[in-house]
Amino acid sequence: MAFIDLQAGSPKRGAGLLPTGLLKNRLAHCISIHATYGMTFNNRTALVTGAGRGIGKAIAGELAKHGVTVICVSKTAANCSAVAAAIEAAGGKARALPVDVADGAAVAKTAADLLAEFGAIDILVNNAGITRDGLLFRMSEDDWNAVLTTNLTSCYHWTKHLGRAMTQKRWGRIVNIASVVGLTGNAGQANYSAAKAGLIGFSKSIAKEFARRNVTCNVVAPGFIKTDMTAGLGEEVTKAALQFIPLQRFGEPADVAHMTAFLCSEEAGYITGQVFTVDGGMVM
Ligand SMILES: NC(=O)c1ccc[n+]([C@@H]2O[C@H](COP(=O)([O-])OP(=O)(O)OC[C@H]3O[C@@H](n4cnc5c(N)ncnc54)[C@H](OP(=O)(O)O)[C@@H]3O)[C@@H](O)[C@H]2O)c1
DSSP states (O other): OOEEEOTTTOSSTTOOEEEHHHHHHHHHHHHHHHHHHSOOOOSOEEEEETTTSHHHHHHHHHHHHTTOEEEEEESSHHHHHHHHHHHHHTTOEEEEEEOOTTOHHHHHHHHHHHHHHHSOOOEEEEOOOOOOOBOGGGOOHHHHHHHHIIIIIHHHHHHHHHHHHHHHHTOEEEEEEOOTHHHHOOTTBHHHHHHHHHHHHHHHHHHHHHGGGTEEEEEEEEOSBSSHHHHTOOHHHHHHHHTTOTTOSOBOHHHHHHHHHHHHSGGGTTOOSOEEEESTTSOO
16 A cells, blocks of 8 residues: 655654545645635636736736636737746746737637637637826826826727637626725826726626627726726825725736636636625715
C-alpha cells in the first residue's frame, strides 16, 4: 500500500502517514468544500474591455485566476499586451487585443474574428470608460459624444455582436461597469452620468431580452476606486469625497473585480438585471 507524508506542506498538520485512498477522500472533501463556497467557472472564455489598466486589469486577473481564458482589450497595444503577458507568466490563459471600443466597425470585425475562432465568448465585461468633465455650459459636443460613445455605445456594439452566440449556447454572463454617478448624478459630469445611467437602462433591457436563453446581464457601479481615473483628483476633492464614504477610504480595483467575477460565475446564475454598488457605502 502506498503512503503519503501529510506532515510536509499539508493543510492537515499532524496527520502523519496516510494511505493514498484516505488521502484521496480527504482531498475530495476539500474540493467539495471549495466548490460549495468558491466560484465555479467551467472552462469559460471572457472578453474584458479596458483591461489595460485599473479596474479592467484587476477583473482580467481575477477571472484568469479562476481558469478563465481572458481576451484583454484596451486602446493601447502596450497596455493590454502587458496585462496578457502578466497573466500568462502567472500560469493563466490570456490574449491581448488592441481595439478602440468607440469604433463600431472595429468592434464588429473583432467580434466576428473571435466568434470564428472560439465559437462563443461566454463572458463579456464592458469596462472601458473615459471622463471629459465640465459644467454643462462649458461642455463641448465633442466631450459629450466622446464619453457617450466610449462608455455606452461601445456596450451596444459588443453586446450585439457577442450576445447572439451566448443566447445560442444557452449560457452567458454580461457585466457592465457603470458608476454610482449613474444613480445619483454629479455636477460637472452630465455626459458621464448620462452614459452610466444609460448603461443601467441598457443592462436591465438586455437582462429581460436574454433571460430566456440563460444569459444574465448585471451592472457593477463603483464609487471612488484608486486608478488613473481618480489619480488626478486634488487633495481637497479627495478629502471632500471621503466625507461621503462611510468606510472612509477609496476602494481598490480588486474590490470591483471580486464582485464582477462572482457575477460571471456559475453560482450567480439566478441573478440578472441588478445593479451592485461597490462604493464603501456611499450610496445606500
Ligand atoms: N476609478 C473609479 O473611481 C471609477 C468609479 C466609477 C466607475 N468607474 C468606471 O470603471 C471603468 C474602469 O475605470 P478605471 O478607473 O479602471 O479607468 P482607467 O484606469 O482610466 O482605465 C481605463 C481603461 O479603459 C480603456 N479605454 C478607454 N477608452 C478606450 C477605448 N476607446 N477603446 C478601448 N479601450 C479604452 C483604457 O485603455 P488604455 O489602457 O489603452 O488607455 C484603459 O485600459 C470605467 O468604465 C469607469 O468609468 C471607475
